[in-house]
Amino acid sequence: MPAARSPDRLKTGLTMTIHAAPTAIDPHELRTAMSRFATGVAVVTTFDGEKREGLTVNSFSSLSLDPPLVVWSLRKNSPSLATFQRATGFAVNILCADRRELSHHFATPHSDKFLGVEYDDGSFGFPVFSGNLALFECRKSQVVEGGDHLMFIGEVLRVTYRDDVPLIISSGRYCTPLAPANSARCKRFDLDRSRRNRGG
Numbered sequence: 001m002p003a004a005r006s007p008d009r010l011k012t013g014l015t016m017t018i019h020a021a022p023t024a025i026d027p028h029e030l031r032t033a034m035s036r037f038a039t040g041v042a043v044v045t046t047f048d049g050e051k052r053e054g055l056t057v058n059s060f061s062s063l064s065l066d067p068p069l070v071v072w073s074l075r076k077n078s079p080s081l082a083t084f085q086r087a088t089g090f091a092v093n094i095l096c097a098d099r100r101e102l103s104h105h106f107a108t109p110h111s112d113k114f115l116g117v118e119y120d121d122g123s124f125g126f127p128v129f130s131g132n133l134a135l136f137e138c139r140k141s142q143v144v145e146g147g148d149h150l151m152f153i154g155e156v157l158r159v160t161y162r163d164d165v166p167l168i169i170s171s172g173r174y175c176t177p178l179a180p181a182n183s184a185r186c187k188r189f190d191l192d193r194s195r196r197n198r199g200g
């Protein structure tokens with residue numbers, strides 16, 4: 001039975017007991033459980049003035065709206081790490097469903113992953129692909145340690161997007177969303193839209 005931390009009193013007056021994690025979580029089990037959290041797929045790219053680097057990630061996430069911050073994580077023993085550490089920023093290319101090959105390419109170690117790949121230098125010199133679902137061009141704001149990974153936090157300097165079908169990864173398999181015509185719109189987005197319309 002894991003040790004329980006003493007109950008925290010929340011502002012609401014409710015109490016919450018947090019159970020400390022058992023000491024040994026099997027990394028394979030953890031990875032498999034995490035893979036049930038379906039995500040989009042992105043290729044994060046950078047250029048440090050000498051070398052271009054890029055890798056496929058699904059750790060990308062929104063962090064803050066004001067200031068506009070995003071985050072993704074890179075394993076500490078990645079050969080790409082030194083270039084990402086030297087560079088002043090990065091571009092996050094969010095992939096469409098028809099970009100499985102590009103995702104696979106940038107998830108495979110290679111001394112120059114940009115050989116034979118079409119890209120341009122974007123607005124800030126970081127490699128950008130055509131046909132992205134969305135693009136976040138960022139200035140590196142902070143690098144934070146998290147276990148065997150480093151979290152790269154970026155301030156979004158420029159963002160573009162379009163409507164198309166996203167590439168999704170779920171349980172280690174690429175998939176595309178099923179979106180029946182009458183699928184319900186997420187309430188959160190309706191709320192955001194009504195706030196914008198009110199100017200709030």
Ligand SMILES: Cc1cc2nc3c(=O)[nH]c(=O)nc-3n(C[C@H](O)[C@H](O)[C@H](O)COP(=O)(O)O)c2cc1C
Nearest residue numbers: 055056057058059073074075078079080107108109
């Ligand atoms: C769908 C998918 C998501 C991935 N997400 C990450 C990630 O968030 N962080 C990471 O370090 N590696 C991630 N990887 C693994 C890297 O893409 C892969 O290890 C790549 O070769 C790393 O580049 P490197 O060889 O230059 O280190 C992911 C791979 C796939 C296929």
